[in-house]
Amino acid sequence: MSTPLTARLIEEYASASQALPSSGAAADRRNAAIEVLRAQGLPTSRDENWKYANLRVLERLRFAPAAGAATATRVSVSAADMPPALPDFARYVYVDGVLSATLSAPAATGAATVTPLASTPAVAGAATPALKADERFAAVNAAFATDGTAIRVTAGTGAATPAGIELVFVASADAQAGASYPRVAVRLEAGARLTLIERHLSAGSDNSFVNSAVTADLARGATLQHYRLQDLAGRAIMFDTLSATLGADASYHLHGISTGAQAARSTLTVRLAGERANLAMAMAALGDRAQVNDMFALVEHLAPGARTTQTFRGISAGRARVAFNGKIVVARNAAGTDSQQSLRGLLAGAEAEIDVRPQLEIYTDDVRCSHGATVGKLDDNMLFYLLSRGLDRDTAQRLLKWAFLAEVVTKISVPALRREIEAHLPGALKDATLQELL
Amino acid sequence: MTAMLSIRNLVVRIDGKEILKGLDLEVGTGEVHAIMGPNGSGKSTLAHVLAGRPGYEITSGTVSYQGRDLFALAPEERARAGVFLGFQYPVEIPGVNNVYLLKAALNAARKEHGLAEVDAFEFLTLVRDKMKLMRIEDSFLSRAVNQGFSGGEKKRNEILQMLVLEPKLAILDETDSGLDIDALKVVAAGVNSLRSPERACVLVTHYQRLLEYVVPDFVHVLVDGRIAKSGDRTLALELEKRGYDWVSGAAA
Numbered sequence: 001m002s003t004p005l006t007a008r009l010i011e012e013y014a015s016a017s018q019a020l021p022s023s024g025a026a027a028d029r030r031n032a033a034i035e036v037l038r039a040q041g042l043p044t045s046r047d048e049n050w051k052y053a054n055l056r057v058l059e060r061l062r063f064a065p066a067a068g069a070a071t072a073t074r075v076s077v078s079a080a081d082m083p084p085a086l087p088d089f090a091r092y093v094y095v096d097g098v099l100s101a102t103l104s105a106p107a108a109t110g111a112a113t114v115t116p117l118a119s120t121p122a123v124a125g126a127a128t129p130a131l132k133a134d135e136r137f138a139a140v141n142a143a144f145a146t147d148g149t150a151i152r153v154t155a156g157t158g159a160a161t162p163a164g165i166e167l168v169f170v171a172s173a174d175a176q177a178g179a180s181y182p183r184v185a186v187r188l189e190a191g192a193r194l195t196l197i198e199r200h201l202s203a204g205s206d207n208s209f210v211n212s213a214v215t216a217d218l219a220r221g222a223t224l225q226h227y228r229l230q231d232l233a234g235r236a237i238m239f240d241t242l243s244a245t246l247g248a249d250a251s252y253h254l255h256g257i258s259t260g261a262q263a264a265r266s267t268l269t270v271r272l273a274g275e276r277a278n279l280a281m282a283m284a285a286l287g288d289r290a291q292v293n294d295m296f297a298l299v300e301h302l303a304p305g306a307r308t309t310q311t312f313r314g315i316s317a318g319r320a321r322v323a324f325n326g327k328i329v330v331a332r333n334a335a336g337t338d339s340q341q342s343l344r345g346l347l348a349g350a351e352a353e354i355d356v357r358p359q360l361e362i363y364t365d366d367v368r369c370s371h372g373a374t375v376g377k378l379d380d381n382m383l384f385y386l387l388s389r390g391l392d393r394d395t396a397q398r399l400l401k402w403a404f405l406a407e408v409v410t411k412i413s414v415p416a417l418r419r420e421i422e423a424h425l426p427g428a429l430k431d432a433t434l435q436e437l438l
Numbered sequence: 439m440t441a442m443l444s445i446r447n448l449v450v451r452i453d454g455k456e457i458l459k460g461l462d463l464e465v466g467t468g469e470v471h472a473i474m475g476p477n478g479s480g481k482s483t484l485a486h487v488l489a490g491r492p493g494y495e496i497t498s499g500t501v502s503y504q505g506r507d508l509f510a511l512a513p514e515e516r517a518r519a520g521v522f523l524g525f526q527y528p529v530e531i532p533g534v535n536n537v538y539l540l541k542a543a544l545n546a547a548r549k550e551h552g553l554a555e556v557d558a559f560e561f562l563t564l565v566r567d568k569m570k571l572m573r574i575e576d577s578f579l580s581r582a583v584n585q586g587f588s589g590g591e592k593k594r595n596e597i598l599q600m601l602v603l604e605p606k607l608a609i610l611d612e613t614d615s616g617l618d619i620d621a622l623k624v625v626a627a628g629v630n631s632l633r634s635p636e637r638a639c640v641l642v643t644h645y646q647r648l649l650e651y652v653v654p655d656f657v658h659v660l661v662d663g664r665i666a667k668s669g670d671r672t673l674a675l676e677l678e679k680r681g682y683d684w685v686s687g688a689a690a
Contacts, residue, residue, distance in 0.1 A: 380492070384492070385529040385531065390546035390547050392514055399534055407533070
């Protein structure tokens, strides 16, 4: 079912593949990925799980990596484009998907090792599950990625604090010149702990195409705190695929804050494969102007006694569309599953759109699954209460939007990161009282 | 001397239905007025209209506040100019901290008067001082606005906000409802502490109980959208004895 778009992608691959780095394993990976795409095609808006995404933008961009394009057309990225350094985090910076040694600040991170993905035999870790149909953009990444990062944290090292690694992906090329393919494979061995910050931002072009693929594999008892901050420039296009697999007693805290790009789509798949695995997912998305910010999250409970809490808060203003489609599947042997979904959208503009969709598919009786989904406007009573105390309308509205997101932001347990987000998020007030007391 | 509040022939509708039907009221500076009346007489409508709540259609009449046209001011401008509404049902705002709201409100008023932002230390000292008066626990400082507060705590929080903001005209909408006797005394002490020759207060209440602790200069009975009877504090006592039917009958 190849569409013209898929056909063009395959053509671009054919002409670009000579220039792509291809050791034996990498070439196999690329060819396999292209065959998946040739057979399945790219998703279209007729696909149930893609109807909220903006896929039209793909028609105007180049799939071949910008890293392979002539360097003269590319903007140089400097340290000034970087976010403030976070204490105790090793930083790795990638420009258009390729590691920049000059901008990176690696540091000893205890049990964690960071290596180029190409130098590791396969995608590190246990058997990689086959890509699902909704993960086809990960196949695009597999076909074109020019670089990649493997993070491995060794078993139960007993370090007092988890290792801290920050990955900064900078998109600098124009979408017509080529794409950026961040690629990360995280493997936590038994009992290992890691705090990972993954940023996506722009420097140079405000119109980049970023297609990232991240896998996380958590062995028994491992804990991963994962912060994803997407703050690309206003005309950027972002497709990302995240796939995580949790072993028994593993704990995965996924925090996402997505504010940038004109068209953003996140495809998240988390498999709770081991008993008593724990997933806490807290996502916030903002849309303004004509932005489309779409998230699809599939959580699979595949073993008994696992637990999921999923929180989503989205604000849509202007003519934007913000969507969160959260599907939880409880397999037949996943007795004792406990899942809670709280999905809330705030409409902050007459022409804005919010879609929140909780879905549950349960194949066993012994479960406790709750879900709540609401979409509303700013509460008139709250607004009047604040106005009646003398706050100006703009401040009152920003404060209420901020309050709406607070449930996600307050879950950020890296203090410096939380402060940065509080100062940065639209709706946040740069006020010391707010920052100390919220 | 200009009156603090002067209401002339005020007619207000909600959804096309006339609630206030030509109300007149004069509140002088330094005075405390009680507005009493049966349910549905328009007491809360009056309080909300004065604070600028949307959803009310003002079809005729004028309200001047310290000589200014009150209806020309947005709700937030009224607040900064010294008008305070104590809500009958204070609103819970999860995610917004009590102290943040207090500070933002105080600074908004200070800015209006050309003053610098309040010093953080002085501010906290002031708030703690007023909290003590209102018997509000320290944990209040880290809680969200009214979230999870009991009915009594919410009302005490309203008065706390009033004490911090020091309004010129306080309009308290059934601040006494739902309070036990101890909480009522605390609230009354808060209101009395703000009584002064420069301020005025309008107490909207259903019962005369509050008026035993905050003694009004004038009592008005609102019936069917108009002031049906005015008098001194003895009127409240008589109402308590004879019921609102007594005035409704007299007005008819």
